[in-house]
Amino acid sequence: MTDQNPAVVSHTGCAPLSIGMLLYPGFTLLDLAGPQTAFGLNGQTHLIWKTMEPVPTDMGVSMNPTKTFSTVPDNLDVLFVPGGFGTVEAMRDKEILDFLAHAGSTARYITSVCTGSVIIGMAGLLEGYRAATHWGFYAPLEAMGAEPSFERVCVDRNRITGGGVTAGIDFGLTVIAAINGQRAAEITQLALEYDPQPPFAAGHPRTSKPEIIASVEALMAHMISPGVQIAKAYRQRMAAAVDRLATA
């Protein structure tokens, strides 16, 4: 019943990938699970946290890390950060940001889904890059000086970032195609029977009713103002650092 040493295999005929996925209190399970299940067919996924204790999601259940910040291998094929209602706390957590900056320095791709892009941004990993995020969380992304992308999946050199929650499936397949090619991505897509048939046209503000949009904005309101403040403070620190370099 241990998952510390799962067999490192790929089911798509390519060399197994090594994927590092950050957990943090209040991440959204589906942000992680779309990419994890897609990546899991193509190699080994490390779920990473400070300790090996269970990490609670934002909706009452928990997952278990398989590696800590100090035991996860370097030179990951993909470093990944999910979003969630715990994003603002993660933006403030120096230990998380230091880990991401370190792991990001040797990772082949630096990636996120949903509000996770703002966390990798706080670690300095979006300087000069375009990035996607949840449709309700552009204000903090813009406040930190990142260039917002309104795509479902944004590919800018080795940064690949997805929109909100379910975008993680489109994102995961895009990452696999980038690394392992279209054939591996198509095998993964068919295994996951990813042939979506949304029951309503409510999945994005451009198609959703104003009253539904207002309800979801209310759900996220508590995250926006602190997210913007933290992002602005980050931008000021970066600007001051640039000034110091310029006058040194």
Next chain:
Amino acid sequence: MTDQNPAVVSHTGCAPLSIGMLLYPGFTLLDLAGPQTAFGLNGQTHLIWKTMEPVPTDMGVSMNPTKTFSTVPDNLDVLFVPGGFGTVEAMRDKEILDFLAHAGSTARYITSVCTGSVIIGMAGLLEGYRAATHWGFYAPLEAMGAEPSFERVCVDRNRITGGGVTAGIDFGLTVIAAINGQRAAEITQLALEYDPQPPFAAGHPRTSKPEIIASVEALMAHMISPGVQIAKAYRQRMAAAVDRLATA
């Protein structure tokens, strides 16, 4: 850091639902996570297993139960079973099947995603019902005498069953609409930004290339023959029981 007593809330303005979700060794994380994240916005999800020990998924990571077979409440709004590479073992596990038969006797909706339908079938919960499953797993479903549905989400009275893996998102929204109405489902869909944009047309055999289909069939081949055998034995037991009743 405990998730044993999460706040029981609904974020969609309806009375909070009580949802029971079976875990078992070798379930697929994304089968569970689509519905869990959608349901989690509408109430409390209980993750159920024999013990409170971590339960491994089929791709190297694990989740933690929040309730056991003996502590989960009766009268669930929804009883749910995910699929996964561990399905065949679950089909053989009398303790699981006894639990499902018991919980199913008081649940308002009896549901599954992917190969999970064959597990609820083995618990006697699909007698006389249509059901969906993963596109590669119809043979065991048919062998047990259930009426196969080739829909993405099949609604037959209070049985709601989804197709493979990612169908769990369409399924989750369909269940929420059935119980809480379209408005709650649309709020959930927009919160999850469920506006899919699959990168390839490979998500179903009707659109996928023959070589890709063959690759995924090979991936599932080890499950089909034992699944069919177990399902046939179930059907024979049911037929014998009907004969005994008829001649009694």
